[in-house]
Amino acid sequence: MGPAAHNLSSPHDRRIPLGRPERFGIALHRSHRADLPEPEGPVDPFPWALLHAVTCQPRDDAVVTLDSALHFGRVSRAELESLTAHLPAKYRALLELTDPGAASGLETKARLGLHRYNIPYRSQVQIPGAGRVDILIGDRLVLEVDGREWHSGASAYARDRSRDLALIECGCLVLRLSYDQVMGEWPRVIAVIRRLVARHEHRWSPRHVKEGLAVRL
Structure with a gap:
């Protein structure tokens, strides 16, 4: 997410700045940089979506997400290792808890x-x-x-x-x-x-x- 909340606008009215986004029921999630191609278009590719989901969830929910991605063949273990290589250690440690x-x-x-x-x-x-x-x-x-x-x-x-x-x-x-x-x-x-x-x-x-x-x- 961008560096300053005051640059964001309400999804209901772009003229209203989000100085305090929680007032509008909005939670801001800041992304981590990853060695992935920048998303193009309005829909993030699956690796980007998975990366954001994992870094925004509690530990157990993140492992559920990773297990599901592995089980249904949406991502491989090697791809997960590459995807999380540049994340903080607490996210890389999640891989040890996964089970495809x-x-x-x-x-x-x-x-x-x-x-x-x-x-x-x-x-x-x-x-x-x-x-x-x-x-x-x-x-x-x-x-x-x-x-x-x-x-x-x-x-x-x-x-x-x-x-x-x-x-x-x-x-x-x-x-x-x-x-x-x-x-x-x-x-x-x-x-x-x-x-x-x-x-x-x-x-x-x-x-x-x-x-x-x-x-x-």
Whole structure:
């Protein structure tokens, strides 16, 4: 954004200067210089838009944005490294938190919530007989995060419960989390997960080994 707010005008009336833009419900975001061709025309190219989005968002939201760009092939890891090379270190550090396998922003939020408490996990793990799960903690603790878009309706409900049954048959312990639980009740969720991990319920037990369930995933 330009160097002085007083040079800006109201989007509703260009004769009104924006000495205090917050009065008009406008938030100013200052851009960082990057080694990219200057945008041409009224619409920024995707790399520029991504750069601005990342530098204007809170950390977790920025990682969600990067994960989505990687997952849908809009940008490569190498392109991201080049894009953020001239940004402050705090933005470059976001790359270490990205996961191109993340299938949704909700999954990214849950993954970052585990990372914050140093709980090791793997994402998008294939479970024999049950399919791919969102997040696996240890040997057998499965987290499935249910966004509203893909987990609503009778068929989705039946499919999710069928997967849960197959996972339990494999000896897994399943936590199926809703959007509201991930976004609004995470302190409660992480407290439950930490108790399960403290009791080693995320690991195969001698009983699981004896019953032939202790499969390395």
